[in-house]
Each structure stands twice: as structure tokens, then as C-alpha cells.
Amino acid sequence: MKIETYLIVLLSGLTLVIAYPMEPDTYYCGGKPADVYFLVDTSTSIWGIDFLKQLDFIANVIEIFDVNPDRTRIGMGLFANDFYPQFSFKDYTNKSEIIQVVKKTEHRLGGTYTAKAIRRMREEAFAPNVARQDVAHIAIILTDGKSMYPEKTAAEAKLTKDKGIYIFAIGIGMKISMSEINNIASESEDPKAKFAFHLADFDALASIQNILAIKTCLIVPKDQPRCPTTKDSDIIFAVDPLVMGDVRTNIIKEFIANTADQLDVGNNKPIRIGVFINNCPSSKDIHLNAYQDKYALMQQLRSNDHVIENHILRKVRRRAFKRSNGGRADARRLVVTFLDGPLENPKDVFVEAQKIRKFGADIFVIAIGNEVQEDELKVLASGKPKEHIFRVTNYETLKTAFNDFVDIICEFL
Template sequence: MARIIINLTALLCFIGLLHHAKGANCFEKVADIVFLLDSSSSIRQEQFQDQLNFVQNVADNFKIGSNNIQVGAITFSDETKLNFQLNTHQTKPELKSAIARIPYVGGGTNTAKAIAYAQEKMFTPENGGRAWAAKILVLITDGFLNREHYVAAHQEAYFAKFDNVTIMAIGVGSGVQDKDLEGLASTPKEKYVFRVNDYQALNTLRNELSIKTCQVPPQQDQSSEENLEPEKQPRKFCGGKPADLYFLLDSSNSIHITDFDRQLRFVSDVIDIFDISKSHTRVGVTLYSDGIHPVIPINNDFDKDDLKYRVSKLQRLTGNTNTAAVLKYIREYGFRDDIARPDVAHIVVLLTDGKSTNTLQTEMEANLAHKAGIYVFAVGIGNMASIPELMAIASDPDESFLFKVTNYNALRHLRNILAIKACTVEATPNDESVQNDFACGIYSPRDTMFVFDGVTLGLEKSTILRKAIGKIAKNMGLESRHDQRVGVMSEAYGHNTDARLSEIRDQASFEERLGSAKGGKLRSLLRKLRHHAFLPNNGGRSSAEHVAVLFLDERTEITPRVIHEARRTMFKIKLYVIVVGSEGSIPGANRICSSPADEHLMYVPTYDDISLSTVSIAQQLCDA
């Protein structure tokens, strides 16, 4: 008997809810509702008609008018098509007639573009949007073409929800996953996510959707941050957040000077949100194009006003987009132990409006940055920014760390969103396995010879290289893998300071065997390397891969004879070049290393930085 009473009560409640959906209370609801209707080729003409019937039936549940509920409609496929604005049809018969006339289009599925259009255009005052009305987006979809399309749609949905648009996501069929719908819809998910098996079943949602629509609260006054939810108050939410944050700003040829200035204003706006101090948030800025230009170090002593002023005075560079190089630089030097704080979040915000010069290298460097515990936010600007590459650059999940805006003006919409996202990340413990004990992934015998001109460099720099080579060799598995042999050649003519491949089995042996050298030039070093280094009586093995690592600095001159000798050497030996100096400081360095140059040519800014680069050098030697 109790069960009957409970069920009867539930039935009465449900009837009451239906009455609420059609009754006086809901008729007094003030809301702006935009329907996003899938018109892609994945649905048939009759299924599209089922969508239109559903929208008409939902409209029947409301009082339509400028003081009550207004309805707009958009169809989307490859492109977004506006069917009518919120204020176009102010009577129910006129609205239902307009819905019935919406044409089917066909094509692909660009849900992201439709959501962006709705958020940016549909709720504006000139198109009927009312500041006091609830803003509601009803999205009907049967799936996404691929992961790239889903990430883009999720991001646009996040922007819309941050702008206080309530999104109701309706999934049709088995082609759309629950997690996809949950990523698009407002919270709580159980209130705003709907599922049906097919388009004919949409009408079963008519009353439930109407009830949920009636329950959406009206707009609050957004003129003051005090009226926002706590998670949308960036200064309160982020003010005391301790973090080390770098902005990596694209300064390539593709960026107009006015757009570069908009990047700077965006950086200044984000800085304005944080408490800038040595104990709270510290901000550094690096520009990148062909080369890397650290313009504001993270360990600066500037207060907020001074920091913003210095950002505003930065000058645009020119060149290509070497994204891999700037990620490598920040990982190796930006967050090194003597600069970054170990107990705070390490964050990078990278802005770009194009594809990098080397996608594979960029993806590799991004992966190394992630493994090093660096949170990377990737911001793509304009149509030329590659979503797949941004997905590789951004930390996981992409939905939280990837942003794409249509142009530089739109960056201003990211200010609060990006700041709040950055505030949610926590410091990650230093991964000792990545930083200090890298395991080389070599699965075949390899003989590696390290080469430098000890006489030209002098004792101090030669000593630095000796210690660094020992660390590199250890990270390559010298002490744990007996199929790896490592040797050193530091003079062009003599033999007393060289170490044969078969002689050294530990790091200390390098430093003991390498003494002062007695003269030599680069061309002679290369000739000696080619003729003698890998001979059997010097420990070389015919069954092993032969690799040489050549250290140079800015005093090195690459002559035609050197290039000729290097090319002859590369017929037998895989040749890496490590330049101690800025990128481009040795013209022709890319002509004396194996191909492709971006895998076999490395740059270390100064000799002081070499010991900090031994892990990444070992990684590149192993990976390639």
C-alpha cells in the first residue's frame, strides 16, 4: 500500500510538472532560447524534419513575445546558417511557421563554429538579446567527426558557459558519447544532458526540456565582479596564487605590428589579475620567431606596474615560427633549478597564429615539457593556427589547456578564463626519472665519439665539456648497457689525451683521461674522426652504429673545406653538432651535421648552461 501511495505521489508530481511547463508560471518565464540544429549529411531529410517538429512542439509550451520567451534558430553543417534572430518572430503562429520553413543543407559537421556564432551574435541587444533574460542554447547533435572537432566544440561551449549561457545538449543515437555531451552541457549534467535513440524520439523530450528551461534562472547583473560566482571572480580566485608563469609570444613575420600590440595588451590584462611578487605570482616573457629572445626573466624584481610597462614596450621581431625551439628553451633554462621555484606550479602560455616550422620536433619538445611537470596552455589565433599541433602542444586534457580564437581582438575574451584555468593547476613534484636519470631507448649497439677542439677552447671550457660529456654518457646508458661504447677526441693531431671506445666504463674515467691538448683545427678533427676514431684497434665495432657529437662555439668558422670534410665524414658516421651560443651564431652549422638538421643540430646558450642540458642532449641523441 505504501508503494502505491508513493507511486501515486510521483505521478501527481509529474502531472504538476507538466502543468508547470504549460501553465501560468512558465508562461511568465523570460528567456532567450537559441536552437542549434544539425543539418549535416549524417542525418537524412526526414530526420531533419523530425528536429523541426520537435522545436515547434517545444515552442508550443511557451508564451512567445518580447516580454516572455524569444526563440532563435541556427542550422549547422560545414558552415553556420542563421535562420532567424531572437527578435524576428514575436507571435507563436509566426514562429512555428518560420521553424517549418527552415531548409535542410547537408555537408560536414562544424559544431564549434555554430556554438561560437550563437554566443557572439545571437544574444546581443541588436539581435533581440535581453540583459535580464536567461540565455539558453539547445544543441542537437548525433556526434563529432573526430577528436579535433570535439575539442574545438568543447572550447566554444566553455566560452559560452563562462558568458552565462546555459547549454542543453541533446544526443541522438549511438554516435555521440555521454562524455562528449557532458563536456558541452552546463552543470549539473543530469539536468542538462539528454539522450534519445533516434530523431523520431525527440518529441519524448518535449515536456522535460520545457520544464528544465523554465528552471533556468534569469541573468544576474554582470557589471560588477562581486555579482559573479566565486569561480568567475578571477582576482579573488587567483590573487594570492603562487606560480611561475611564462608567456611565449609569437613574433614571426605573419603577425602584423598592431596584432603584436594586441598580444602585449592581453599579457598585461592577465598580469593585472595576479598578485605579482616574489612570494606570489612571477611572470616572465619570451619572444620567438626563428630565434629565441628572453626579454623579461621570471626572476625579475618588477612590481606589477613596472612589469606591465615593460611588456607594453616590447618590440616585434621577424622570421619564421620555431615553436620547438622556444619550448626547448623554456624547459631547459626557463624553469631550471636556480631560477624557478620547486614548490609552485610551472606554467607556460604559448600564443601563435600559425603552424610551426617543424611539427614533429614541436610535438617532441612539448611532450618533454609535459613530462618535466610544466603546464602548457596553447592559444591559437586565426585560421592558420593548426588545431592538431595545438593539441600536441597543450597539456592534457586538451579541453582545459587549448584555446583558439578567431583573431587577436578576441584575445580579450580569454583574459579571465585563462587566468582561472591557470589558477586551478597545482605544483607537480620534480620527476627525477626525467630530470636526472634518463634511460636511453637504444636497442642496437652504438659507438659514440664526442669531439671538441681542446686547444682552441682552452682549459676552463674543456673542463666544462669533459664533465658534461660524462653526464651525457651516463644518461645514454654507459654504465648499464654493455652494447654502448663512448669515446672522446679533443685534439686534432696527438693521441695522448684521447680515450678509445673500449677503454671507458664510467663517468669518472672521462675526467681522468682527458688532459690538456696540443693544437688542432676543425677540419683536422673531422679527418681524424673519419679515418681513426672507429677503427677496431681503437675499440670500434663494425656491427655498431657509428655516431659523433661535435661541440662548437661562436668562434668557430665554417669554411668550404670544413663543409667538404664534414660531408665526407657523414658518409660513414652520423654527425651531431652542438653549438654553444645563440641560434644562428655560427653560419653554416646546419651544413656540417647529418640530415635533417633540426634533429642533428642543437644549441646551448652558454657554457654555464651545458651541465643543465645534459639530459635533453642525451634524449635527442637517443631519440634520433
């Protein structure tokens, strides 16, 4: 006996009902291992009874998954004025227990601050020390209205997808902006691989639960480097907290972590990344061979505090590419440094930069803001300025500029 699942989609004022015949034995999906996170709108516009329908939908989708620590893990958060995490991938491993927790979730009230919720989900729920790094990362977002800041929502969704997280976006009701739902959702060249849904009302959630679960089960991990290469490259990032300050240094460290996430990084990979922070000898630099994979590097960048000394390029020249610190004799050598104003001792810095270049390394400069001196940039950077100087207008822009920077250095890897 075949069971038909009906998908109700509202397009240009017309309600389409599409039947998907499925064999009963395809309903239970073991699939590949995955970490699946439900991000659920709990704003004031959603009535209590409709909020419960969302919870029933989530419980029914979870029922289809093969939930256990080695297969599918589940997390869940709510959003309105803020992001309200309910449980993480590590909290529960028993399917029945998860479903009970889901059904007991309390309805909150507030606005639709979707951008904030997506950002915190990405940073917290899918943090390297929470989500597994060798499985598919999937977010399922349910909402009934336009977000408070659609442009920010689209930007945060893009950052999330760039990190390798697949997003299913489900818009419910007549107040939905389908263009925003499409901006949130992942894309696919396969027209059958649908990530965006628009349902007429909350009752229609039941019509897509099996389809959504099956699609989720078929997703494979997304960890393809932005610029694949087989040539060895050693990249050193040089950061000076004495000049930048703690807040800006943390933004730079996050930028480096996101850059590493786009590359094929690791001790047994083509690319190794080291990070030298201008600090006292007792503090830890990150050498090229410090971590086996990029995820441990990213976690360290996001958690490590550093103290201060001086002359970061001198330290890079003397220590960074040593064999004992992971340097490889035949690897391409790149040094990336950051400037947001005039150099304090430009002559000394230029001497160190020249020595680094004689050592066979290219120097790239990331220029932040409009207070950087053009003549200093041209002396500090290697080669043609257009190829070795990467400019951003401010630190806020730097947060999302890592893909563009990766595209530039890919030419040299």
C-alpha cells in the first residue's frame, strides 16, 4: 500500500497540492550521521495553539530520524526578541526523551529578531566544541513573518551557509516574505533538492514532515575548501593587540578562524596555518604544526587570551617557519598582517618585512579603515599592491570579508 504525502505551497495566490507517493518503508530514515538544529519562531504573532502545532511537527520529524550519539543528534532553540536555546546536541541522546522535552517547550512572546537568532545559532549551537565536525550540519528554521531587519537576516544566513550549515527555511502564513525565505534557505542546482517552503497555515506543517525528514537524511557533510589545492603552503597571520586592542583583536581572530574554515588546513593537508600574536614569551603562539585539523585551530582562536610584547614581524621572521614549529622546506610561504593606522616605527618594520621577503615569503596586508598610510602599505606588502593589499572599510566589514580574502590568496596557493 502506498501512502501519499501532500505538500501545500502558496504561489501567486494559488494553492497547489502536490502528491508525493512513498513506500511505507522509506518513512524511517537512518541516513548518514548529522547534527540537526530546529530554530523556532515564538513571537507574539503566533497563537498558542499554532505554537503547539510547530512542536508537534518537530516531534514528528524527529521520530523519523535514527537518533543516537553516533547517528543523528538533535538541538533546538527559540527566537523572538532574543535567541533562547532549549537544548544542545550534547544534552539528550534518547529520542523519546527529546520528544518529551520538545512538547513541553513554553511559548515566549516578542518580535521577530531572526538575524540575531541565526547568528547565535551558528556561533553557539554549531560551535566546534559542540557540533561534530565530520557530519552534516543542518538547521531547520520555522517562522510566520518578516524579520525585523531583513538585510541583516540575509547576511547572517549567508555566513551560516558559508560555514557549511545547510538551512531549510519554512515560512508559514500570509505575512511571509518569500524572497526573505529564499535568502535564508540553502540553494541547490538540483530542482528536487528544495530548501525553502511556504505553507498556507500551521495545519499544513503535517504535509511536509516526511518530505523534510527524508531530504535531511540525504544531506552529506559540506566541507569542500573554497580553493582546492594540492601544493603545500604555510600561512602565518601576524596580529598586534598592543596596537589593535582586545576587542578588535578578537574580531581579527574570528576573521582568521573563518578564513581557515574555507581552506584545506591540517598537519596532513596542503595548507598549514600559524598565528603569531605580539605577546610575552610565556604566552602561546600557534605554530604551523600545533593542530591536526582546522577545527581545533578555530576553537583555539575563539577561546585563547593573549598578552603583549612588541615587534611581531621580527618574531615571525625568527620563529614562524622553523622546521621544529611545523615549517616545510618546499612549501609556499605567506605572511598576513593587519593595519588600521600609521606604523609607530615604520623603518624598523620595513627592515623586518624586507628580511621576511628575502626568506622567500610573500607579505599580504589587510588594511582596515581610512587611517592607514598608503606609502607604508606599498612598502610593507609584497609585489603588486592590488594583489597583496586587501582593504576593508571598518572592523564590522572585516567580520564578513573572509571569503573575498580567501579568493585573493587562492591565486598564490
